[in-house]
Amino acid sequence: MMAMSSSSVPRHGDEADRSGLRTDALTGPIRFGDVRRYARAVRSELPKRLSSGARYLVLIGVLLAFVMLMMVWPMLEDLLGGDVDAADLGIIAIALIAPLGVLVVWVWLCVRLIREDRRRYRLHRFAADNGWRYDPWLPTSWYHGMYAMPGAVEDVFDRTVIPGASPVEVATYRGTTGTGKSRTIRQTDYVRVQLGVVLPHIVLDARANDRPFGRTNLPIGLTSDQRLIPEGPFADAFRLYCPSGYETDALYLFPPDVLAVMLDHARDLDVEIVDDTLYLCAPKNVVSTDPQRWQSLLTAVDAISAKARQWEAWRDDRLTPDSADPLDRPIGVAPAGRRLRQRFEWWWVIASVLLLGFGLYSLISDFVTWLISLGS
Numbered sequence: 001m002m003a004m005s006s007s008s009v010p011r012h013g014d015e016a017d018r019s020g021l022r023t024d025a026l027t028g029p030i031r032f033g034d035v036r037r038y039a040r041a042v043r044s045e046l047p048k049r050l051s052s053g054a055r056y057l058v059l060i061g062v063l064l065a066f067v068m069l070m071m072v073w074p075m076l077e078d079l080l081g082g083d084v085d086a087a088d089l090g091i092i093a094i095a096l097i098a099p100l101g102v103l104v105v106w107v108w109l110c111v112r113l114i115r116e117d118r119r120r121y122r123l124h125r126f127a128a129d130n131g132w133r134y135d136p137w138l139p140t141s142w143y144h145g146m147y148a149m150p151g152a153v154e155d156v157f158d159r160t161v162i163p164g165a166s167p168v169e170v171a172t173y174r175g176t177t178g179t180g181k182s183r184t185i186r187q188t189d190y191v192r193v194q195l196g197v198v199l200p201h202i203v204l205d206a207r208a209n210d211r212p213f214g215r216t217n218l219p220i221g222l223t224s225d226q227r228l229i230p231e232g233p234f235a236d237a238f239r240l241y242c243p244s245g246y247e248t249d250a251l252y253l254f255p256p257d258v259l260a261v262m263l264d265h266a267r268d269l270d271v272e273i274v275d276d277t278l279y280l281c282a283p284k285n286v287v288s289t290d291p292q293r294w295q296s297l298l299t300a301v302d303a304i305s306a307k308a309r310q311w312e313a314w315r316d317d318r319l320t321p322d323s324a325d326p327l328d329r330p331i332g333v334a335p336a337g338r339r340l341r342q343r344f345e346w347w348w349v350i351a352s353v354l355l356l357g358f359g360l361y362s363l364i365s366d367f368v369t370w371l372i373s374l375g376s
Contacts, residue, residue, distance in 0.1 A: 021298075023291035025125030030118065038124060039117040042136045050137070050155065057110055064106055068099050122289050123158055133161040141173055145272050145279040146203070146220050147188040149175030158287045166309075168193050168301055172287050186219065189286030191269075191297065193278040193305055196312045200246040200337035204254060204262070204271035205239035209282055217283065218270065221343040234259040237267055243337040245318070253307055261303035265296035271304065275338075278304060 043051070120136050127134035141154040148154075152175035159171035169192040177184045209217045216239070228240040228247055238259065242250035253273070262271070269286070272279045280286070280300065288294065318334035 021291075021295065022129040023126065023294065025129050026122050026289045026291050026294075030121060030125070035117050035121045038121045042120060046137055047139075057106070057113065061106060061110075064099070064103060068103065071096070071099060119289055120158065123160065123287070126289075127160050130162075132163065135159040141175075142169065143171070143173045143190055143192065143279070144277065145190065145274060145281060146218065147173060147175075147186060147190070147281060149177060149184075149186050152177045152186075160287075162298075166193055166195070166305055168298070170287060170297070187283070188281050189284055191280040191286060191301055193301060193308075195273075195276045195278055195305075195308050197308075197314055198276045198332050199253075199273050199308070199311060199314070200243055200249055200316075200333050201340045202246075202250050202253065202271075202273045203241040203340060205241065206262075206266075206268055206270050206282075207237055207239065208268040209270065223341045223343045226340055230254070230259055231256055234263065237263055241340055243340060246337050249314075253304075253311070255307075258303050258307055262300055264299075266300035269297075269300065273308075278308060280304075 124134050124136070126132075135156075136158060138156040138159055139154075141148070141156050143154075143156070155174045155176070157172040157174065159169065162168040162170070170190075171192075172187065172189050174185060174187040203218070203222065205216055205218055207214075211217055222241045226241045226244060228242060228250060229235050230238055230240050234256065240250060240254060254271075262269070266280060269280045269282050272281065280297075285293070286297065315329040315331070316333050316337065317329065318336065319332060320329045
């Protein structure tokens, strides 16, 4: 691979001037009327399949209050009349369990809906204050990373675009396949940055967002022979994967100084470079109303983008290995480096075979028992 000159990556926000970032809208006071009007405008644009049913919550609340009144009023009359014994009190308490449970669920739904409306309005104000663009929902996704589901119905929520030479997109991706009980949903928060050059497929897997028992959170399984061990203390925080033969390029793009920035500011984010796009992903909490989270996120993006911009003259010597001048080689990546190899999850097959075998054994055993009972 063609090597590029290395330069240190500043840490703690020195990569770009973020001192002018306005975050008052994320934590400051907001007016309920403004939130309500914005929420109505947002819901009017959503398709029916994403409707939250907010318009029916008030009606359900009125009906629930009427039912509660009709049930409680006779009980109150009995209590005030003094003709109630301990058994009657027990019956009254049992009778109130179901409506009180429904009331708790209704209150929980209302609180959840209000919190979501306030969060979206804060993100809308935050983007407007900084000259960015915010879309609460879009029916089309520009996300093409490893979390994408081909053929799925895709939705993008809370998309914020930060303009610049390399625009930064922060959003939540949701892919849905199937319907009813067979429906499958894959969702992730992501940051997307368009790079100026096509690079090998590289994945930095953060251990901080692992599943229980240290299982990776990545939606795909990658073969172990493509794994690199980062230097120093970073081996305990990250797993680094690159195609065979591109190890030098991966270590150049993720040297200790870049990994240090990731460790300080985005240790729970997975990083993926695919074609000419950089993604930082996490299951949740990337799209946030926490000002510190935004500062840390943009610091990590600045660090990796600065390193990636040094690759604008990079060329893959596998395309034309006999060329004397590396700059005469075409832009792109050889087929071996375009995608990481995925491993086949054999344990699913083994588990399925065992379950199928157990089912067949039970069926045959029951059939044999039935035949014996007929003979006797």
